[in-house]
Amino acid sequence: MTKVQARQRIAKLREEIDRYRYAYHVLDQSLISDAAQDSLKHELEQLEQEYPDLVTPGSPSQRVGGAPRPEFATAEHASRMLSLVDVFTEDEFRAWADRVSKRAEASLDFFVEPKQDGLALSLVYERGVLVRAATRGDGRVGEDVTANVKTIEAVPLHLADAATIRRHRAALAPALRLLGDWEAMVAQAHRGRLEIRGETFIGKRAFAAVNAAAEKTSGKQYANPRNLAAGSIRQLDSTVTARRRLSFFAYALIGIDCATHEQEHALANVLGVPVNPLSNRCDAVGDVLRYYERLGAQRKKLDYEIDGIVVNVNSRVAFTELGVLGKAPRGAIAFKWPGEEATTTVEAIRVQVGRTGTLTPVAILAPVNVGGVTVTHATLHNADQIRRLDVRVGDTVIVHRAGDVIPEVMSVLTNLRPTRTKSYRFPSHCPICGSAVEKRRVGTKTGQSAAYFCANPGCYARQRERILHCTRRGGYDIDGIGEKTVDKFLELGLLTDPASLWELHAEDIAQLEGFGQTSAENLVRAIAARKTVALDRFVLSLGIPQVGEETSRALAVAMTQESSGRAPLTPRDVLRWLDAQTLDTLQEIPDIGPTVAGAILAWVRVRDNRTMIERLHDVGVTIAASRPLHAASEKFAGKTFVFTGELAVMTREDAEALVRTHGGKAASSVSKHTDYVIAGERAGSKLRQAEQLGVLVIDEQQFLRMVQ
Ligand code: IVH
Numbered sequence: 170m171t172k173v174q175a176r177q178r179i180a181k182l183r184e185e186i187d188r189y190r191y192a193y194h195v196l197d198q199s200l201i202s203d204a205a206q207d208s209l210k211h212e213l214e215q216l217e218q219e220y221p222d223l224v225t226p227g228s229p230s231q232r233v234g235g236a237p238r239p240e241f242a243t244a245e246h247a248s249r250m251l252s253l254v255d256v257f258t259e260d261e262f263r264a265w266a267d268r269v270s271k272r273a274e275a276s277l278d279f280f281v282e283p284k285q286d287g288l289a290l291s292l293v294y295e296r297g298v299l300v301r302a303a304t305r306g307d308g309r310v311g312e313d314v315t316a317n318v319k320t321i322e323a324v325p326l327h328l329a330d331a332a333t334i335r336r337h338r339a340a341l342a343p344a345l346r347l348l349g350d351w352e353a354m355v356a357q358a359h360r361g362r363l364e365i366r367g368e369t370f371i372g373k374r375a376f377a378a379v380n381a382a383a384e385k386t387s388g389k390q391y392a393n394p395r396n397l398a399a400g401s402i403r404q405l406d407s408t409v410t411a412r413r414r415l416s417f418f419a420y421a422l423i424g425i426d427c428a429t430h431e432q433e434h435a436l437a438n439v440l441g442v443p444v445n446p447l448s449n450r451c452d453a454v455g456d457v458l459r460y461y462e463r464l465g466a467q468r469k470k471l472d473y474e475i476d477g478i479v480v481n482v483n484s485r486v487a488f489t490e491l492g493v494l495g496k497a498p499r500g501a502i503a504f505k506w507p508g509e510e511a512t513t514t515v516e517a518i519r520v521q522v523g524r525t526g527t528l529t530p531v532a533i534l535a536p537v538n539v540g541g542v543t544v545t546h547a548t549l550h551n552a553d554q555i556r557r558l559d560v561r562v563g564d565t566v567i568v569h570r571a572g573d574v575i576p577e578v579m580s581v582l583t584n585l586r587p588t589r590t591k592s593y594r595f596p597s598h599c600p601i602c603g604s605a606v607e608k609r610r611v612g613t614k615t616g617q618s619a620a621y622f623c624a625n626p627g628c629y630a631r632q633r634e635r636i637l638h639c640t641r642r643g644g645y646d647i648d649g650i651g652e653k654t655v656d657k658f659l660e661l662g663l664l665t666d667p668a669s670l671w672e673l674h675a676e677d678i679a680q681l682e683g684f685g686q687t688s689a690e691n692l693v694r695a696i697a698a699r700k701t702v703a704l705d706r707f708v709l710s711l712g713i714p715q716v717g718e719e720t721s722r723a724l725a726v727a728m729t730q731e732s733s734g735r736a737p738l739t740p741r742d743v744l745r746w747l748d749a750q751t752l753d754t755l756q757e758i759p760d761i762g763p764t765v766a767g768a769i770l771a772w773v774r775v776r777d778n779r780t781m782i783e784r785l786h787d788v789g790v791t792i793a794a795s796r797p798l799h800a801a802s803e804k805f806a807g808k809t810f811v812f813t814g815e816l817a818v819m820t821r822e823d824a825e826a827l828v829r830t831h832g833g834k835a836a837s838s839v840s841k842h843t844d845y846v847i848a849g850e851r852a853g854s855k856l857r858q859a860e861q862l863g864v865l866v867i868d869e870q871q872f873l874r875m876v877q
Pocket of ligand 1: 254497
């Protein structure tokens, strides 16, 4: 993205985020989910990080909380109540951990705690007595909500003193051990002013109870526990707050010197302020990641909502020295679980043909993490849906993914639409076979809707065949992808044409039944390893009618000769060469008569066939020289070769052919007659046998040097 584009995008994002905020806080309307809003804010923050000079004081990214309500007295904070930067992926988290370790010039340990989804509170104790409770407000000035907070049982009205603590010494033993000279610290806490910051929230069960009661009396429901907690704290009548059964966990102490964040927690705890018991110290980044995973798996079972973890640099000295950037401390970060919704942009809309001929539009998306999975495709269901959403290429959309259901485009944020976009027009002809498309009305769960069909019964088969053709031995020879897999991927819209093979993402596949992370990664790797293909195989895999193996070779030879021995190295070169042919020139090629020549020319004229080649070019498929037709030399005469493992440059079949054209023999198993074993990646038992038998083992590069 250029700076000019970034500037425009930033302006639009700010406007949109402000609009949602206004609707939510002033008009009481929730226009968009929290997750989708977070996703937009995240994009804004990323852009602002990339172009820091585009940050303005009025940007929503610079905001902390909201302005105080006039009904409450204002409460000024002794030090600014900050916010946290959010990250959603392991990579982003690691980047943060690297950054802080580098800056602090030390290897750091961390203190991690659940990120409570509630409302931040500041509690001020003077000589151990609660004198003021305030909301965060804009970070500098909040609302004085002391009367309401005093109804929350979890918040002590006065701090525990040394005598009380001593009485519970057994139960508090771990915390006291951690504090060391705890008596001095407790004394300090009682001496002057101590501020405790934390989160007030309402449990899921309490929330359900309040909502049930509200439903009966007013018919109104609260959207989520956080809204209810915020509403309850800002009640003018404290007896209402009292009935809401709010809870509280502390996360920071201000005005007392602890060596670590862990100690701060322990001290708050012994002073009688609850801290989340699931908090933990982590020695290394790996431990934090495991904690994040573990808590993520158990969060649904907790009685309160958490939307991530907060990771703090444990050492207070390092934390303070790291300082503050904008609204957030550098030494802490919110590592959130991605919501089931996120925003992203539409890069293309493609149509896929189902088994029954139904045409299903699929949005190809800029990769986005939805619910912990990278999503690159989302269904648009049908033409009606496209029309209803008016989704266009370039649009910012909300994508929803629940469980292992296919992700779908829920809505379009039209305010973020770039200029000069066009309404999507559903193709009038099938993109696979070119037949006219038929419109039919079909029944769906929600009533009738229009669906488009390709009337050609062979169409799905053709699309499928085209892809399978590529995966087979005569084509790109891709291991681990068979008919079943291709069918499944076609159905889900993960595959639409041969080029889409190289656009598969392990994350998309890993979610499917029958796959796991490892098998998905292996498949994607196997496909990636086959991005280079011999010219004759490239031609063959295009699936031109009448063009089989022999004709493909003949065409490849002709192409190579005409480009003065240099093989046309890109798919686009092949297209150009085909375009330059006539019935006459094609018939000059051995083996090609008028029928085949005609079939080739007709094929090249079909737009979708051209697109297929262009797409192969765009995804980076490259073409290697054709395999020679005749023996090139006798240099391997009398020698036997065995290939094992995955080769990087050639297919195994090509490598074996190469051995043969140089007069050698290619065998499939290792014996004492074997002269060379060529071991690729992940070579297995054959490599071990070779080693046992003392056969010479070389790698692919060495083999290629021998050939040359
Ligand atoms: S530490 C510098 N710890 O998340 C701000 N915050 O997005 C100190 N929150 O304003 C935050 N649980 O209201 C911290 N265990 C936790 C938290 C937590 C919830 C909230 C807090 C903060 C917001 C930042």
